Amino acid sequence: MNDGPRHGVPAVIHQPDMTRKVAILAESARYDVSCSSSGSRAVRPGAVQGAPAHSGICHSWSADGRCISLLKILYTNVCEYNCAYCINRSDNDLPRATFTVGQLVDLTLNFYRRNYIEGLFLSSAVCRNPDWTMERMVLVVEQLRRVHGFGGYIHLKVIPGSAPELLERAGLAADRLSVNIELPSEASLRSLAPQKTREGVLLPMLRISERIGNIADNRRSFPVRTMKGPLFAPAGQSTQLIVGASPEPDRQILRLAEALYGRFGLKRVYYSGYIPVSQDSRLPALNAPPLLREHRLYQADWLVRFYGFQSAELFDDQHEWLDDQIDPKAAWALRHPDLFPVEANRASLEKLLRIPGIGVRSARRIIAARRFGPLHPEDLKKLGVVMKRARFFVTASGKFWNSTTWDPVRAERVLRGLEKSGTPRMRQLPLW
Amino acid sequence: MNPTPRVFIYENSFEGLLCAFAAADREELEQCGFAVQGEGRTWLWPPTPVPVQVETAVEFLERLRRAGGRQAVLHMMYGFLAEVQKAEQPLYTFALQTLRVGKSVLGMRTNTAVRQVADWKLKVGKEAHRMTGLLRFMELQDGTLYARFEPDHNVLLLVTSHFQRRFPLDNWVIHDQRRGLAIAWDGKNLHPVVGVPGNVDDLLSRREISFQRLWQEYVQALAVPERHNPRLQRRFMPSRYWKHLVEQIF
Ligand code: SF4
Numbered sequence: 001m002n003d004g005p006r007h008g009v010p011a012v013i014h015q016p017d018m019t020r021k022v023a024i025l026a027e028s029a030r031y032d033v034s035c036s037s038s039g040s041r042a043v044r045p046g047a048v049q050g051a052p053a054h055s056g057i058c059h060s061w062s063a064d065g066r067c068i069s070l071l072k073i074l075y076t077n078v079c080e081y082n083c084a085y086c087i088n089r090s091d092n093d094l095p096r097a098t099f100t101v102g103q104l105v106d107l108t109l110n111f112y113r114r115n116y117i118e119g120l121f122l123s124s125a126v127c128r129n130p131d132w133t134m135e136r137m138v139l140v141v142e143q144l145r146r147v148h149g150f151g152g153y154i155h156l157k158v159i160p161g162s163a164p165e166l167l168e169r170a171g172l173a174a175d176r177l178s179v180n181i182e183l184p185s186e187a188s189l190r191s192l193a194p195q196k197t198r199e200g201v202l203l204p205m206l207r208i209s210e211r212i213g214n215i216a217d218n219r220r221s222f223p224v225r226t227m228k229g230p231l232f233a234p235a236g237q238s239t240q241l242i243v244g245a246s247p248e249p250d251r252q253i254l255r256l257a258e259a260l261y262g263r264f265g266l267k268r269v270y271y272s273g274y275i276p277v278s279q280d281s282r283l284p285a286l287n288a289p290p291l292l293r294e295h296r297l298y299q300a301d302w303l304v305r306f307y308g309f310q311s312a313e314l315f316d317d318q319h320e321w322l323d324d325q326i327d328p329k330a331a332w333a334l335r336h337p338d339l340f341p342v343e344a345n346r347a348s349l350e351k352l353l354r355i356p357g358i359g360v361r362s363a364r365r366i367i368a369a370r371r372f373g374p375l376h377p378e379d380l381k382k383l384g385v386v387m388k389r390a391r392f393f394v395t396a397s398g399k400f401w402n403s404t405t406w407d408p409v410r411a412e413r414v415l416r417g418l419e420k421s422g423t424p425r426m427r428q429l430p431l432w
Numbered sequence: 433m434n435p436t437p438r439v440f441i442y443e444n445s446f447e448g449l450l451c452a453f454a455a456a457d458r459e460e461l462e463q464c465g466f467a468v469q470g471e472g473r474t475w476l477w478p479p480t481p482v483p484v485q486v487e488t489a490v491e492f493l494e495r496l497r498r499a500g501g502r503q504a505v506l507h508m509m510y511g512f513l514a515e516v517q518k519a520e521q522p523l524y525t526f527a528l529q530t531l532r533v534g535k536s537v538l539g540m541r542t543n544t545a546v547r548q549v550a551d552w553k554l555k556v557g558k559e560a561h562r563m564t565g566l567l568r569f570m571e572l573q574d575g576t577l578y579a580r581f582e583p584d585h586n587v588l589l590l591v592t593s594h595f596q597r598r599f600p601l602d603n604w605v606i607h608d609q610r611r612g613l614a615i616a617w618d619g620k621n622l623h624p625v626v627g628v629p630g631n632v633d634d635l636l637s638r639r640e641i642s643f644q645r646l647w648q649e650y651v652q653a654l655a656v657p658e659r660h661n662p663r664l665q666r667r668f669m670p671s672r673y674w675k676h677l678v679e680q681i682f
Pocket residue numbers: 079080081082083086087088089090124125126193
């Protein structure tokens with residue numbers, strides 16, 4: 001009976017405490033929201049097992065309805081720091097555990113081999129000091145790549161305050177890097193995470209975006225993608241911030257996100273509704289996590305990234321917070337009645353995208369279909385337009401759908417009602 | 433005088449279907465019937481059996497490709513793999529439209545047949561993509577990786593190519609239990625498997641069960657209790673797929 005290693009997968013030394021470690025370190029990692037495995041086309045030279053799939057693959061969904069794509073886990077949850085909002089803070093009484101490099105490598109390879117995961121998302125608390133922790137994490141990734149020829153997706157979290165050399169090694173081995181910005185303002189960071197500094201967070205972010213940018217420029221002069229410059233974080237960088245643990249309004253949060261997308265070239269900003277994990281007096285007393293607010297922020301973020309909106313358009317001095325009854329696009333449309341109704345047979349893609357109930361796919365379909373002849377209101381439904389929203393804002397061949405008329409006041413009343421009765425209000429977006 | 437209604441009987445394969453379409457097209461028919469050979473239905477008028485000829489099928493597909501590009505060909509193929517009842521007429525209409533208008537046929541969603549075919553393409557593609565995530569491989573004693581599933585549509589071939597890229601050096605078998613089909617990869621070539629042994633579960637490697645336990649432990653620990661939302665979980669991962677998921681056997 002051959003039960004030995006194949007293709008560099010080590011035979012498992014099955015420590016009895018492995019189950020306990022997996023449970024503890026997964027539980028400590030679960031508040032991190034990002035699980036994306038998309039965006040990497042990097043086929044690594046020398047990879048003998050695994051390749052990233054460009055569109056991202058979910059392998060399971062946990063009982064909270066979130067996609068499981070990567071083995072999201074901490075290297076250790078032993079922490080020197082005491083960030084008020086965090087379950088792993090040093091003064092929290094919690095079971096603690098630390099992997100060895102070998103254990104985590106073995107776990108990743110064996111989960112990958114069974115198609116449980118698309119790769120590894122490795123994060124960590126700060127054990128001993130940032131450099132010690134970061135080096136362990138980098139060793140895991142380097143072993144996976146070099147010793148085992150692992151070509152799956154790797155997302156590595158950067159420990160703020162760790163040495164630039166480690167960041168460099170991390171970028172060469174991982175597909176994506178992220179530095180958590182944690183809180184939307186420096187004041188909040190100072191109050192809730194006193195051991196972290198704005199520089200500790202922003203410097204590595206800046207460095208990563210420079211490194212990625214430089215490589216991209218080099219590449220452009222080599223049209224044939226020879227491996228002149230080694231890959232550095234080919235799936236880019238992302239970040240996460242906690243919403244609802246500090247007082248910043250949505251307007252400020254989205255302005256920050258927009259700047260991160262624009263100036264640092266981030267691929268994603270993740271918003272994590274604060275889940276009360278401690279009784280600290282610096283924190284708001286919430287009886288439930290602000291999931292609806294989180295949902296609205298993702299919707300608005302979507303508008304900024306894919307629908308050509310600027311965050312400033314979604315707010316004004318009277319509206320610093322996103323409306324909790326209406327989605328951000330409908331709220332914007334209702335504040336601009338002069339721009340509606342829009343005629344589907346004539347409007348440009350940009351205009352179509354601004355109609356509530358019309359998404360990127362249905363807007364494209366409208367443009368493709370109207371080349372075969374004028375569209376009528378019934379056709380819009382066939383093209384995937386959500387008519388219960390769109391009907392107030394769009395005409396086709398001059399006619400509204402189902403004898404709707406242009407009446408912004410009624411539209412607002414109906415749309416507010418829709419959210420109350422219709423689909424569950426705290427729907428979460430699939431996060432990738 | 434009305435022409436006699438025509439029904440083409442084809443062998444149940446993609447090639448067979450394409451031959452039937454080619455035959456109907458040769459007679460310039462727009463509307464006609466298609467039926468799978470051996471279904472035992474009776475017809476008022478004698479139906480026309482169409483023999484499978486690979487060259488005819490390839491030629492018809494090539495005409496489609498020249499007119500509508502790769503996407504049009506994929507639409508036909510996925511439409512067949514969807515295994516939907518009475519899909520022939522919409523697929524045939526789609527083919528004729530493609531030959532007529534070319535690539536832009538994909539924009540004609542206001543046409544019912546085109547919309548149906550485009551929706552099948554989406555559905556089949558979606559299930560294939562979903563299965564690239566939900567397939568669970570078990571390690572057997574000889575190191576072979578074995579996965580079984582029961583997809584709604586016939587997506588076995590579509591997922592196979594994904595795993596060739598993912599596990600190029602391993603030996604693996606993917607088994608569609610619902611259709612009794614299986615494909616094996618030996619590190620170089622794909623082979624159809626005739627007769628998968630019924631006792632696969634007795635052949636697991638020693639460490640297989642411990643990794644299944646670790647995965648179950650992991651999935652449970654990862655769920656945030658404050659966000660508990662089983663309805664959402666089920667929406668993404670419909671319960672008909674659970675049977676073959678390691679993590680759902682608690
Ligand atoms: S350093 Fe990280 S793990 Fe440690 S308390 Fe702060 S947020 Fe939590």
